[in-house]
Amino acid sequence: MTLPIQRPDRKNPVTATRQSNLPPTERGRVALGMTAGAARGVFELQVCTDCGCVQYPPREACGQCLSVDLKWQAQNGAGNLLSSTTLHHSNDLYFRDRLPWRLGLVQLDAGPTVMTHLHGEVGQAPMRVQVGARLDRAGQAVLITYPEQGGTHMADDKILREMTSDPKYRKALVTDGKTALGQAIVKALILAGADTVWVGQSEPWKQADGLLEIASMPQVFLVPLDLTDGRSVTELAGEIGGKVDMVINNAEMHRNHGIAGRRGTDSAKAEMEINYFGLLRLAQAFGPALAARAADGTTHATAWVNLLSIYALNNFPAHGTFSASKAAAYSLAQCLRAEMQPSGIRVINVFPGPIDDEWNQQIAPPKLSPESLAAAIIKALRDGVEDVYPGDIAQEWLQRWRDNPKALEREISKNGA
Amino acid sequence: MSRQRMSYDGVAVAVPVTVPYVRYSTRSAHWFVAQALQALIKTSGLSKDQIDGLCLSSFSLAPDTVVGVTQHLGLSPRWLDHMPTGGASGVMCLRRAARAIQAGDASVIACVAADTNHVDSFRQTLGSFSNFSRDATYPYGAGGPNSVFAFITDNYMRSFGARREDFGRIAVDQRTNALKNSNALFKKPLTMDEYMRARPVADPVHLFDCVMPCAGAEAFLVMGQERAQDLGLAHVVIRGTIERHNAFADDPVMYRGGWLVDRDDLYAQADATPGDIDFVQTYDDYPVIVMMQFEDLGFCAKGEGPAFVNSHSLTYDGSFPHNTSGGQLSSGQAGAAGGFIGMTEAIRQLTDSADKRGVSGAQLGLVSGYGMVAYDRCVCTGAVILGRSA
Numbered sequence: 055m056t057l058p059i060q061r062p063d064r065k066n067p068v069t070a071t072r073q074s075n076l077p078p079t080e081r082g083r084v085a086l087g088m089t090a091g092a093a094r095g096v097f098e099l100q101v102c103t104d105c106g107c108v109q110y111p112p113r114e115a116c117g118q119c120l121s122v123d124l125k126w127q128a129q130n131g132a133g134n135l136l137s138s139t140t141l142h143h144s145n146d147l148y149f150r151d152r153l154p155w156r157l158g159l160v161q162l163d164a165g166p167t168v169m170t171h172l173h174g175e176v177g178q179a180p181m182r183v184q185v186g187a188r189l190d191r192a193g194q195a196v197l198i199t200y201p202e203q204g205g206t207h208m209a210d211d212k213i214l215r216e217m218t219s220d221p222k223y224r225k226a227l228v229t230d231g232k233t234a235l236g237q238a239i240v241k242a243l244i245l246a247g248a249d250t251v252w253v254g255q256s257e258p259w260k261q262a263d264g265l266l267e268i269a270s271m272p273q274v275f276l277v278p279l280d281l282t283d284g285r286s287v288t289e290l291a292g293e294i295g296g297k298v299d300m301v302i303n304n305a306e307m308h309r310n311h312g313i314a315g316r317r318g319t320d321s322a323k324a325e326m327e328i329n330y331f332g333l334l335r336l337a338q339a340f341g342p343a344l345a346a347r348a349a350d351g352t353t354h355a356t357a358w359v360n361l362l363s364i365y366a367l368n369n370f371p372a373h374g375t376f377s378a379s380k381a382a383a384y385s386l387a388q389c390l391r392a393e394m395q396p397s398g399i400r401v402i403n404v405f406p407g408p409i410d411d412e413w414n415q416q417i418a419p420p421k422l423s424p425e426s427l428a429a430a431i432i433k434a435l436r437d438g439v440e441d442v443y444p445g446d447i448a449q450e451w452l453q454r455w456r457d458n459p460k461a462l463e464r465e466i467s468k469n470g471a
Numbered sequence: 472m473s474r475q476r477m478s479y480d481g482v483a484v485a486v487p488v489t490v491p492y493v494r495y496s497t498r499s500a501h502w503f504v505a506q507a508l509q510a511l512i513k514t515s516g517l518s519k520d521q522i523d524g525l526c527l528s529s530f531s532l533a534p535d536t537v538v539g540v541t542q543h544l545g546l547s548p549r550w551l552d553h554m555p556t557g558g559a560s561g562v563m564c565l566r567r568a569a570r571a572i573q574a575g576d577a578s579v580i581a582c583v584a585a586d587t588n589h590v591d592s593f594r595q596t597l598g599s600f601s602n603f604s605r606d607a608t609y610p611y612g613a614g615g616p617n618s619v620f621a622f623i624t625d626n627y628m629r630s631f632g633a634r635r636e637d638f639g640r641i642a643v644d645q646r647t648n649a650l651k652n653s654n655a656l657f658k659k660p661l662t663m664d665e666y667m668r669a670r671p672v673a674d675p676v677h678l679f680d681c682v683m684p685c686a687g688a689e690a691f692l693v694m695g696q697e698r699a700q701d702l703g704l705a706h707v708v709i710r711g712t713i714e715r716h717n718a719f720a721d722d723p724v725m726y727r728g729g730w731l732v733d734r735d736d737l738y739a740q741a742d743a744t745p746g747d748i749d750f751v752q753t754y755d756d757y758p759v760i761v762m763m764q765f766e767d768l769g770f771c772a773k774g775e776g777p778a779f780v781n782s783h784s785l786t787y788d789g790s791f792p793h794n795t796s797g798g799q800l801s802s803g804q805a806g807a808a809g810g811f812i813g814m815t816e817a818i819r820q821l822t823d824s825a826d827k828r829g830v831s832g833a834q835l836g837l838v839s840g841y842g843m844v845a846y847d848r849c850v851c852t853g854a855v856i857l858g859r860s861a
Contacts, residue, residue: 081605
């Protein structure tokens, strides 16, 4: 059984903060196919279209029939543990700092033998096990073997925690506490065991529903934060930047019109000020501090969550300027992800469909409740995934977009404007 | 119906050369190649120009291959080969060189394995050893071959009831042999107790199951027997040889190697049986692979490796002389030269030049090779039976 992690002691301010290092990052282009699956939380292997043979390690041609028609397909991961080892020596700094480290060799029921990290609850070979794909601290896909039945505190396993961003005992900043979604996120974080949640409020003189209830929770501290104001962001970072383990940027401005529906650029600018420039200001102020603490103890800094929109993938003309601002934010989030990669901070992009809030009143259901979106964010942190598309609409759009982005564009322009 | 295989008659293997091993070197691999060639020339009495073929094995020449080496060292051979097969390269270089001699494509071929070892070069080699290791093993703990062979050892122990002590028999006796080899990097005796108490590296692999990477070179010459006689060079002959790659690919974890596929062919070529072999030089990257070679080359049945090593002494003067130079486990692993160390030692044994570790009356010796972890095991296997020249 995994022992639950303990609330870390207060940090000794005199000791040096451990510097972050990463597991080996190099992969061939083909192997990045596995990373694409793991980024969504799916374990995929290449399967030969001609003979059905499942392939591993990733390759250019079928090891059975030489066909080059290999497709990435989801795997159930069931298999037999053949052998295991505990490393007491490694040639790589990342592992050297974390020894001993367990590894296992598993024959998947689907055929191939895979080398994997071992969850601490996996016993000795031979035994039935379950293999899954995760992103490691370098953001690359790796395989990890779990027991068929995990214990209650399975998430607290040392090796698994290297691949996840569990809020337990961590300190989070939620950038906007005034919305129903922001409040749902705060509640979900606390339920997940977060130690401290700083909750941003802009224009604090304006009362917002539900904020008092949130503020009464002992873990919550309301802080002034206006993403349109660089000074406000910098001041808050100066105050709490060195303590924040995860940033959840849920602040957004949402107006419902396209180009012709409203003259002028004022409201489009206001959207950009928060949705795009707000993220930029926040990332400049909080990013470096987060990166510097990416290996700081068991509850080190770990993740950055961006609330984007499924409309970032393809413009929804009825909310055209909002879509554009989210597309801009998406692009900047990719930049942030690249810049955070060397530290091991996971940048999670959340692409929800329409949220059931005041700005989507005219959108027919299904709409995403703030609570289920908050739950999806917590799940993403715990699973260590990188891209999340919560809700039926987002999932449907994603499928259509992956299948044929041009077709989606035409369909949306016909129905949506 | 495929054509009957030609014998290797008329080919001489001579002039075993070892460029002394050092733990680390600031020189490049070219320096070690040059040292090896110079020693081949000095010992054989040939001039540089008379060596008209070169077969080279190295990991640390990059960005050069054997091509860059010819210009670097001012060679103008009419036959050139590069054998990037590590632990199997000794057998494979010999096979190719022998055929080139028989065909008349070259008259004297230098087979050279050389590598340098900078302080950081082992780690760098590991991360880029193969596409599969970069994508599917190195990101898992970056243990290099230790983790791969830990799996193989763990599985073998469970499947056949082997204990650490059984592997210790191999390591301890090789150290005894190494003490008679002035080039071996390990100079102190190893007791079973010390073997057992060694620190774990990747369970069940412990310190003395692992080779020590170092810099150095091994080399030999291949030529027609008549030429060797004219030059007055002591030499050995090839009685039979095999190679096999990616054998038993469907075994989910390695417990047998390619030797098993072709061993009947090997002994048939030599018109010999395992009982006729006077000494064996296996590829000893890890003791478990030595045990598999004993089994797969017919010295005992599958799974009887542990009993076999306990009923034999494996020292140069024992009942089953094995890795008489100390092998890589006690001499060091000079990169690709680890694939040649058994070959040069076998030539020495069969030409009475093995110093104080000679196997008395040896007529036939077996050298086996095992090389190149692509993913979860080494892919290349080979073996050769060498005999005293008549």
